[in-house]
Amino acid sequence: MNEFIEQFLVEGRELVAQGSDDLLALEENPGDKERRDSAFRAFHTLKGAAGIVDFEAMAQTLHAGEDVLSAVRSGAVVMTAAVTDLCLDCLDQVTTWLDQMQATGEVPGDAQARADQIARQFRLVSEAARPVGAASFSEATEEVGAEPQRGAPPPAALAVLEEQVTLLRNTAPAGLRGRRSSAVRVAASVLRGIDRSSEAADFERLAGATAPPEPLAETLAETLARLVEELSPPGPAQTASPGATPAETSVRVDVHRIDALVKLAGELTVAKNALGHCARLIRDDTDPRRLAAELKAQHLQLERLVADLQQSVVALRVLPLQTAFQRFPRLVREMAGALAKPARLMIEGATTEADKTIVAAISEPLLHVIRNSLDHGLETAEERTALGKPAIATIRLRAMRQGEHIVIEVEDDGRGIDLARVRSVAAARGVASAAAIAAMSEAEATDLIFAPGFSTAASVSDLSGRGVGMDVVRTTVERLGGRVFVSSRPGLGTLIRFNLPFAVMMTRVMIVEAGGQMFGLPLEAVVETVRVPRAAIAAVGAARALVLRDRTLPVIDLGKSLGVEPATGGAEATIVVVSAMGQLGGLEVDRLGERLDVMLAAPEGLLTGVPCIDGTTLMGDGRVLIVLDIRELLE
Amino acid sequence: MSYRILIVDDSKLARMAVGKILGTVHPGWTRVEAANADEAVARVREATVDLAVVDFNMPGRNGLELVAELRALKPGMPLAVISANHQTEIVTRVGEAGATFLAKPLTEAALRCFLDTAIMHLEAARS
Numbered sequence: 001m002n003e004f005i006e007q008f009l010v011e012g013r014e015l016v017a018q019g020s021d022d023l024l025a026l027e028e029n030p031g032d033k034e035r036r037d038s039a040f041r042a043f044h045t046l047k048g049a050a051g052i053v054d055f056e057a058m059a060q061t062l063h064a065g066e067d068v069l070s071a072v073r074s075g076a077v078v079m080t081a082a083v084t085d086l087c088l089d090c091l092d093q094v095t096t097w098l099d100q101m102q103a104t105g106e107v108p109g110d111a112q113a114r115a116d117q118i119a120r121q122f123r124l125v126s127e128a129a130r131p132v133g134a135a136s137f138s139e140a141t142e143e144v145g146a147e148p149q150r151g152a153p154p155p156a157a158l159a160v161l162e163e164q165v166t167l168l169r170n171t172a173p174a175g176l177r178g179r180r181s182s183a184v185r186v187a188a189s190v191l192r193g194i195d196r197s198s199e200a201a202d203f204e205r206l207a208g209a210t211a212p213p214e215p216l217a218e219t220l221a222e223t224l225a226r227l228v229e230e231l232s233p234p235g236p237a238q239t240a241s242p243g244a245t246p247a248e249t250s251v252r253v254d255v256h257r258i259d260a261l262v263k264l265a266g267e268l269t270v271a272k273n274a275l276g277h278c279a280r281l282i283r284d285d286t287d288p289r290r291l292a293a294e295l296k297a298q299h300l301q302l303e304r305l306v307a308d309l310q311q312s313v314v315a316l317r318v319l320p321l322q323t324a325f326q327r328f329p330r331l332v333r334e335m336a337g338a339l340a341k342p343a344r345l346m347i348e349g350a351t352t353e354a355d356k357t358i359v360a361a362i363s364e365p366l367l368h369v370i371r372n373s374l375d376h377g378l379e380t381a382e383e384r385t386a387l388g389k390p391a392i393a394t395i396r397l398r399a400m401r402q403g404e405h406i407v408i409e410v411e412d413d414g415r416g417i418d419l420a421r422v423r424s425v426a427a428a429r430g431v432a433s434a435a436a437i438a439a440m441s442e443a444e445a446t447d448l449i450f451a452p453g454f455s456t457a458a459s460v461s462d463l464s465g466r467g468v469g470m471d472v473v474r475t476t477v478e479r480l481g482g483r484v485f486v487s488s489r490p491g492l493g494t495l496i497r498f499n500l501p502f503a504v505m506m507t508r509v510m511i512v513e514a515g516g517q518m519f520g521l522p523l524e525a526v527v528e529t530v531r532v533p534r535a536a537i538a539a540v541g542a543a544r545a546l547v548l549r550d551r552t553l554p555v556i557d558l559g560k561s562l563g564v565e566p567a568t569g570g571a572e573a574t575i576v577v578v579s580a581m582g583q584l585g586g587l588e589v590d591r592l593g594e595r596l597d598v599m600l601a602a603p604e605g606l607l608t609g610v611p612c613i614d615g616t617t618l619m620g621d622g623r624v625l626i627v628l629d630i631r632e633l634l635e
Numbered sequence: 636m637s638y639r640i641l642i643v644d645d646s647k648l649a650r651m652a653v654g655k656i657l658g659t660v661h662p663g664w665t666r667v668e669a670a671n672a673d674e675a676v677a678r679v680r681e682a683t684v685d686l687a688v689v690d691f692n693m694p695g696r697n698g699l700e701l702v703a704e705l706r707a708l709k710p711g712m713p714l715a716v717i718s719a720n721h722q723t724e725i726v727t728r729v730g731e732a733g734a735t736f737l738a739k740p741l742t743e744a745a746l747r748c749f750l751d752t753a754i755m756h757l758e759a760a761r762s
Contacts, residue, residue: 003651004648004652004655007647007648007651008648011648038694041692044692044719045645047719048649048719048739049646049648049649051719051739051740052648052649052652052740
């Protein structure tokens, strides 16, 4: 990829993130001048960047956005929710274009239509802000909105309304006034006909506003179009998420960490030379005691350096959790809007760092938990006010480092988990027997939400979906080597806590099948794999041996030694040659499988103390893979 | 004659763009980069910088403020301010600060024009 486009993608994403952040912060604090200027600068710089890579369409759109933000700075335009929405939509579109460019390496060729659409909407805002009746005009546009949650109007009515939109969009000067008044009359009458009198009145009031004829017609068209959309039956679930970022194969690294590594590399070179010196001492027949002392000192030094090296390398892969959290405020805003449940997300500890793998993997589970909270955990604004709670709900997202772990909490001030309901749904879904469920303690009952297939949504909402439940969240977290807990206080709220390892050390294993089961062999212990004719394996007393390239190897039937089925015979035997502590051995298996990178969890529960087991890991299909300890096997 | 030119812009992409044009016009010159006013002043202080091209819109001190500072540090140093905003007000202020206004996106012709004038000044100053 062209280096300009590469840099454009990097900066583009940063600027979009910065701009979104500023816009949301500005919405919370409309008087914040720094945020206002920063948002403006984000659009301005994005526009400039688009110009540099010759992405004309994007530059035009951002220019229109920049004009609006400039007008906000000068006070000519009020930063309403609609304007914020528009700016955020524009940034979303930029992200889509960036994703396209990431995939193709080129400027998208089909961007003009959408770019024009957004630019036009920006211009409407700018023009609507002209002094003549400006303030009341933009307010009036806001007012024309459909009341939610009523039956969808007949398609014929919507079709007629859409006709009026088209009529209004025709801004040719000849007959403009006539078209406008006719369209307004028809639209208002249709709206009254489908029992939307208040919307009709709002619309008529808007049409009577003082504004130049062409922008007025355009605004009426857009407003009516928006109204039609609001009235239309809901389409397939629009997930608010702008989509997962394409897998990042590069990481931005703090320069200091690189410097630390460079320094370490230097020290390791010195240690290497010192060892060379020891070798010379041996050759020159030096006093063994002096030699021993020298070697010991060098070994200690190397140990220290290698430990530092490991730590530094892990530190390279470490990212602040902000990377995962950054799209959440925006998503919460949209979900809260869609559910009509005002809510605010407060984030603490976003600078807490964790391994890149963890940061990438925790995003989806966290999002699911937040969605659940909004969907099920929070009451509506009316319910909250009736209960004496603040109308705007608060969801707190907290991250902190605790020793070798990261703790992330999602806490809401909603209604808490209705245990009676959880129990009854669990019984209905056959998660456990009714008796068992009744006997469960509160803590155990709360834990039922993690059971597979569990979903208490009475009406499956578009957001949380069916069956993508807390069980998936738990599995994902456990696969990362972490744990998830839930605690709830009825009427006060719910807290979900993730406990995750700070760093992820992966082990490469080779999967083999023996005795009908799958096992993992640490790849570092595997020397080679061979297929030999059965005749080549000789019996030596009770044991068996194989001669491979002039070396005699003991041959162990893996299945048999682990207490499962012995190897299925056959003319040929599949042998994995392994090495541990300088010893070589051959393990006979039924079949060889693939190689995987896995995160090893120490054996627990029934498996602790069972010999020959190094650890366990969860495979993609949910099965547990037992990884074997080669050394113990060979003994 | 090879000169050292300082390019100041908070966007690395923009610096790359200026650098690319410069590479076409004067490939032999040395480029020094800075991402903000503080870095720019540091670069000028630590080694010879013959001329500078500065972005107007930067967080912290903007291009105009930086130009004033650089003027004080090195009077007579040819300076240009690049901006995407062509408003008369900005162009005038740039002129009053004794710098050349260059429009964004930067073209080879515009940069060449600034550089030719700058070279004339620098050579006159030598003699």
